[in-house]
Amino acid sequence: MIPAQFTKLMTELENLTDSQVRYIEKWLKGTDSTSQLISELEERMVEKPECPHCHSSLINRHGKVNKMQRYRCKNCGKTFVATTATPLARLRYKELWLDYIRCMLDSKVLRECAKECGINLKTSFRWRHRFLALPSTLKASRLEGIIEADETLFPYSEKGAKKLSRPPHKRGMKAQKRGRSKEDWVPVLTVRDRAKNTYEAILPDVTTETLHKELVGKLEKDSVLCSDGYKSYIALSEKNDLIHKRLDMAGGIKVIDKVFHIQNVNAYHSRLKLWIKRFHGVATKYLHHYLGWFRYMDTPENLNENRLFHIQQQLMGT
Ligand SMILES: [Zn+2]
Known part of the structure; x- marks a missing residue:
């Protein structure tokens, strides 16, 4: 990368929010074992597609959820991600919780929290009140x-x-x-x-x-x-x-x-x-x-x- 581009990148980085910075830190390190396992699962889904519900191999890409590729099964019509029906499904959420709490401490509104954590609005609402139940006591x-x-x-x-x-x-x-x-x-x-x-x-x-x-x-x-x-x-x-x-x-x-x-x-x-x-x-x-x-x-x-x-x-x- 030429020095001018690097300077420009650095200037842009200064505009990031705290949780975005942390996301980039994690991404640069790329060492945490959960994300590695998830990318392995995602690769496997590409190499050997299989619906976790009916085991059909006829699947389509169907948008993204929680920063993961979502698929839709052509046979049973159900949607899923690479971690569906694996023990990682819940762990993946828990990883995002800290990001979510940071968003809340930045006083972000529901929609912003959802966007930054890659979750939908309904989940964002559920999480907000789940996390808030604690400080309210x-x-x-x-x-x-x-x-x-x-x-x-x-x-x-x-x-x-x-x-x-x-x-x-x-x-x-x-x-x-x-x-x-x-x-x-x-x-x-x-x-x-x-x-x-x-x-x-x-x-x-x-x-x-x-x-x-x-x-x-x-x-x-x-x-x-x-x-x-x-x-x-x-x-x-x-x-x-x-x-x-x-x-x-x-x-x-x-x-x-x-x-x-x-x-x-x-x-x-x-x-x-x-x-x-x-x-x-x-x-x-x-x-x-x-x-x-x-x-x-x-x-x-x-x-x-x-x-x-x-x-x-x-x-x-x-
Ligand atoms: Zn299916």
């Missing part, structure tokens, strides 16, 4: 010190459901004050201490009873709870032996004694809302998955290779 079990609490609203959505239980939203509807139009908005409570331990819950409402039920045993005694002073938080503080600092946003009291405020939680909500926009509205029944995903990503120490490896190990066991 990762939340702080205990908070202490200065604790900030606030809730934010998400529009109720039955996106993807075949039958709607109520008429769809009109465009341009704005958030109402809390406690009103309960069916249209879903309150999400975020409680975060200064060590960034974060607890989050989707609530049916923001009553004292609900807050108490959700947070019982999670807030260390004598901690300082900072809130916007909504009556449910006052009652919650009393019930749990917490010191309560009441901020009054509208009245201009945003910080008390320089340290008591809810600006971390509010900034967290802003980041969350901005991030979730890329999914163009998420179904309420999956909202906890997206919240967990963001919580996981918003903690930088979660994003190192070890944690990723740990997640993969847990998935391997499923």
Whole structure:
């Protein structure tokens, strides 16, 4: 290759996403035994075509799936790939999982994840929620010190459901004050201490009873709870032996004694809302998955290779 071409190639490589780079790394090395076995199986399919379902040798190429050649049997009409009916079929998927998780950590939408991993949209959807089920269970079990609490609203959505239980939203509807139009908005409570331990819950409402039920045993005694002073938080503080600092946003009291405020939680909500926009509205029944995903990503120490490896190990066991 002439030097100018090489320079051009290098420049183009800089535009690749992380998971594309990893794919190229793997491809250049070409040493992993699974892909070698797969290419051997694929070669064998060319040399000695055989349908794994009916053993007919009359087969046609039929597009690609999971980066593998797909075939269709002329005799029984079924489709298959070289690994069909071999123990490699499941392993091949598991290999792609790490790529898929990386795509998710890049906050890619379903279609992009599917394209990069060479899987179809249906599989992409299944995998997303399978992988998300894990981070959604990762939340702080205990908070202490200065604790900030606030809730934010998400529009109720039955996106993807075949039958709607109520008429769809009109465009341009704005958030109402809390406690009103309960069916249209879903309150999400975020409680975060200064060590960034974060607890989050989707609530049916923001009553004292609900807050108490959700947070019982999670807030260390004598901690300082900072809130916007909504009556449910006052009652919650009393019930749990917490010191309560009441901020009054509208009245201009945003910080008390320089340290008591809810600006971390509010900034967290802003980041969350901005991030979730890329999914163009998420179904309420999956909202906890997206919240967990963001919580996981918003903690930088979660994003190192070890944690990723740990997640993969847990998935391997499923
Ligand atoms: Zn067949």
